Amino acid sequence: MRITTNFRKISSVLGVAGLVALSGNLLADDGFHSKYANRFEPLPAISPIPANNSLTEAKVELGKMLFFEPRISASGVISCATCHNPALGWTDRIPRATGHAAQVGERNTPTVLNSGFFTAQFWDGRAADLEEQALGPIEADIEMNMSLDDAIKRLKGFDAYKEAFARAYGGNGEKQITPNNVAHAMASFQRTLNTPNSPFDRYLRGDLEALTDQQKRGMALFSDSGCGACHTGPALTDSYFHVIKVPGSTDLGRYLVTNNEADKHAFKTPTLRNVAVTYPYFNNGGTATLEEAVQVMGREMLGREYKKKQVDDIVAFLHSLTGEMPHIEIPALP
Amino acid sequence: MRITTNFRKISSVLGVAGLVALSGNLLADDGFHSKYANRFEPLPAISPIPANNSLTEAKVELGKMLFFEPRISASGVISCATCHNPALGWTDRIPRATGHAAQVGERNTPTVLNSGFFTAQFWDGRAADLEEQALGPIEADIEMNMSLDDAIKRLKGFDAYKEAFARAYGGNGEKQITPNNVAHAMASFQRTLNTPNSPFDRYLRGDLEALTDQQKRGMALFSDSGCGACHTGPALTDSYFHVIKVPGSTDLGRYLVTNNEADKHAFKTPTLRNVAVTYPYFNNGGTATLEEAVQVMGREMLGREYKKKQVDDIVAFLHSLTGEMPHIEIPALP
Numbered sequence: 001m002r003i004t005t006n007f008r009k010i011s012s013v014l015g016v017a018g019l020v021a022l023s024g025n026l027l028a029d030d031g032f033h034s035k036y037a038n039r040f041e042p043l044p045a046i047s048p049i050p051a052n053n054s055l056t057e058a059k060v061e062l063g064k065m066l067f068f069e070p071r072i073s074a075s076g077v078i079s080c081a082t083c084h085n086p087a088l089g090w091t092d093r094i095p096r097a098t099g100h101a102a103q104v105g106e107r108n109t110p111t112v113l114n115s116g117f118f119t120a121q122f123w124d125g126r127a128a129d130l131e132e133q134a135l136g137p138i139e140a141d142i143e144m145n146m147s148l149d150d151a152i153k154r155l156k157g158f159d160a161y162k163e164a165f166a167r168a169y170g171g172n173g174e175k176q177i178t179p180n181n182v183a184h185a186m187a188s189f190q191r192t193l194n195t196p197n198s199p200f201d202r203y204l205r206g207d208l209e210a211l212t213d214q215q216k217r218g219m220a221l222f223s224d225s226g227c228g229a230c231h232t233g234p235a236l237t238d239s240y241f242h243v244i245k246v247p248g249s250t251d252l253g254r255y256l257v258t259n260n261e262a263d264k265h266a267f268k269t270p271t272l273r274n275v276a277v278t279y280p281y282f283n284n285g286g287t288a289t290l291e292e293a294v295q296v297m298g299r300e301m302l303g304r305e306y307k308k309k310q311v312d313d314i315v316a317f318l319h320s321l322t323g324e325m326p327h328i329e330i331p332a333l334p
Numbered sequence: 335m336r337i338t339t340n341f342r343k344i345s346s347v348l349g350v351a352g353l354v355a356l357s358g359n360l361l362a363d364d365g366f367h368s369k370y371a372n373r374f375e376p377l378p379a380i381s382p383i384p385a386n387n388s389l390t391e392a393k394v395e396l397g398k399m400l401f402f403e404p405r406i407s408a409s410g411v412i413s414c415a416t417c418h419n420p421a422l423g424w425t426d427r428i429p430r431a432t433g434h435a436a437q438v439g440e441r442n443t444p445t446v447l448n449s450g451f452f453t454a455q456f457w458d459g460r461a462a463d464l465e466e467q468a469l470g471p472i473e474a475d476i477e478m479n480m481s482l483d484d485a486i487k488r489l490k491g492f493d494a495y496k497e498a499f500a501r502a503y504g505g506n507g508e509k510q511i512t513p514n515n516v517a518h519a520m521a522s523f524q525r526t527l528n529t530p531n532s533p534f535d536r537y538l539r540g541d542l543e544a545l546t547d548q549q550k551r552g553m554a555l556f557s558d559s560g561c562g563a564c565h566t567g568p569a570l571t572d573s574y575f576h577v578i579k580v581p582g583s584t585d586l587g588r589y590l591v592t593n594n595e596a597d598k599h600a601f602k603t604p605t606l607r608n609v610a611v612t613y614p615y616f617n618n619g620g621t622a623t624l625e626e627a628v629q630v631m632g633r634e635m636l637g638r639e640y641k642k643k644q645v646d647d648i649v650a651f652l653h654s655l656t657g658e659m660p661h662i663e664i665p666a667l668p
Contacts, residue, residue: 068421069421070419070421070422070426071427075428075432075436076426076427076428076432077416077417077426077428077432079421082411082416083411085404086664087402087403087404087413087664087665087666087667088404088667089666092404092410092411093405093410094409094410094411098409098410098411100436101436102409102434102435102436277666325666327663328663328664329661329662329663329664330420330421330662330663330664331421332421332423332611332659333421333422
């Protein structure tokens with residue numbers, strides 16, 4: 001029962017957080033904390049839970065099964081975990097996603113980690129929340145390429161799923177195997193995939209030793225440069241859309257959802273949480289290193305050219321955003 | 335440190351086994367145990383360790399990283415775990431393996447579980463042991479499609495691998511990243527992927543309640559029919575080659591390795607351990623259910639037509655061969 005462990009961990013982290021925050025007040029300042037810490041928010045161990053999808057262990061366990069389930073793809077070999085690979089920061093670390101029949105999509109796979117903190121999903125925000133997002137990749141012809149009808153039929157073929165849906169939603173398990181319930185279970189599982197307690201979070205909570213001097217300089221430059229205008233909130237994203245043309249991209253982005261001229265080449269601000277382990281970067285995955293990514297962002301979004309030392313400081317800071325990875329044991333599927 | 339848990343589990347299982355075997359001697363016979371139990375061997379928790387590849391925790395941990403590592407494939411998205419999927423009985427549960435560029439191979443993916451007990455590897459035995467087997471799929475153009483030179487170069491690009499190879503083999507980590515050491519680490523990891531303590535094992539060790547009456551009848555029929563001539567030893571395979579033409583297969587099998595006429599259409603006896611969760615069946619994966627598989631084996635190998643009730647009994651017995659799956663936490667790769 002790994003999820004029990006996760007729940008236990010979550011509560012223990014919250015406990016530690018409280019203690020550290022308390023003791024932090026007693027520490028001497030390092031010249032950065034008093035000025036910058038209140039510009040940021042530490043990452044909570046659990047993301048907001050919507051009123052219409054209470055988080056239960058049964059839903060999380062079911063969602064985990066579904067996340068690793070390749071039989072809801074046309075080929076029978078692609079699951080959510082294929083591109084959102086837990087071994088690779090819950091993304092695939094290739095420029096653009098490879099899906100059904102080895103087709104390569106237009107966009108870089110975003111990490112699932114901390115996605116419960118976003119208020120828009122996908123690069124173009126075409127889903128508002130994880131419940132809306134969950135079913136898209138199953139049906140997308142370049143991803144899993146299976147109709148929801150077929151996916152539901154496949155799941156109904158397994159007694160273990162009937163039992164798991166009954167545990168999660170009560171009543172007759174077979175009847176509970178619906179697209180809506182699939183989406184709710186997957187969303188519940190994803191809301192547990194958070195990475196609290198990064199060096200940066202420990203620093204914000206008062207552990208002045210958690211960051212190196214270089215990382216503190218990077219944090220200050222990040223904040224003073226205005227990066228935090230978009231990279232804000234606990235997941236360091238506003239979940240909002242901004243026009244950006246990164247090297248090699250012609251993607252119209254948000255425009256394809258809204259048909260609004262102003263949204264041409266607009267993309268959702270990606271989270272910076274775990275950014276050091278979710279390379280390559282940007283909507284087209286065309287930028288391999290954090291150093292290049294920081295330079296591109298300086299030029300495109302801030303109209304400035306960072307010096308090498310500045311880039312190095314910001315990159316050092318970004319490395320401090322790698323948190324504790326969720327401990328996931330692979331489920332044995334029926 | 336999941337592997338620590340595995341080691342702990344292995345020793346606890348051995349302990350339980352000893353106790354159960356002891357108490358078993360004191361139990362009344364059920365009319366089957368005294369006659370049949372000594373025709374079989376329970377599955378040990380660890381497979382034989384070769385003298386030239388001692389099993390160490392560092393090698394197992396490294397082997398686990400490599401097993402989940404897709405960057406040693408040309409596409410960057412295929413790892414050992416893609417086809418030997420831990421969620422699916424360490425196989426893929428499709429008829430024939432899907433590999434590089436969505437190519438479909440000729441043969442069904444064998445499970446990795448308990449493969450350390452085999453004295454020949456692959457369906458055609460072209461590798462003698464896990465060390466010889468490990469590198470084949472990396473280079474195969476329809477599997478991972480990467481030259482070993484390129485794979486070694488990729489691994490050398492990660493500090494985490496340099497450190498892991500140094501931990502496993504000592505000395506300079508970068509220099510230790512060699513095909514031989516990759517193979518030894520993967521083989522070490524695979525030797526921990528065993529499934530002891532199935533109902534059948536508990537029965538053999540004296541727990542007469544571990545099998546149902548139907549399963550005991552199936553065990554007796556399995557043995558009396560001669561299935562055990564090939565399905566023998568702890569993994570219920572002789573690791574030897576037998577001519578068999580299963581429905582839909584034209585594969586020349588072992589002949590392609592030996593060029594010996596007698597080996598045409600000969601394939602290695604597959605393990606029956608966990609056979610209920612490693613469907614579909616046979617070298618071409620062309621048989622979907624255990625019921626059909628038992629009938630095919632009766633006809634092709636034993637020249638007999640099992641009655642429906644007999645098939646059901648044997649299938650019930652085969653279900654008792656599903657053991658405890660290894661608990662594997664997905665490693666966080668660099």
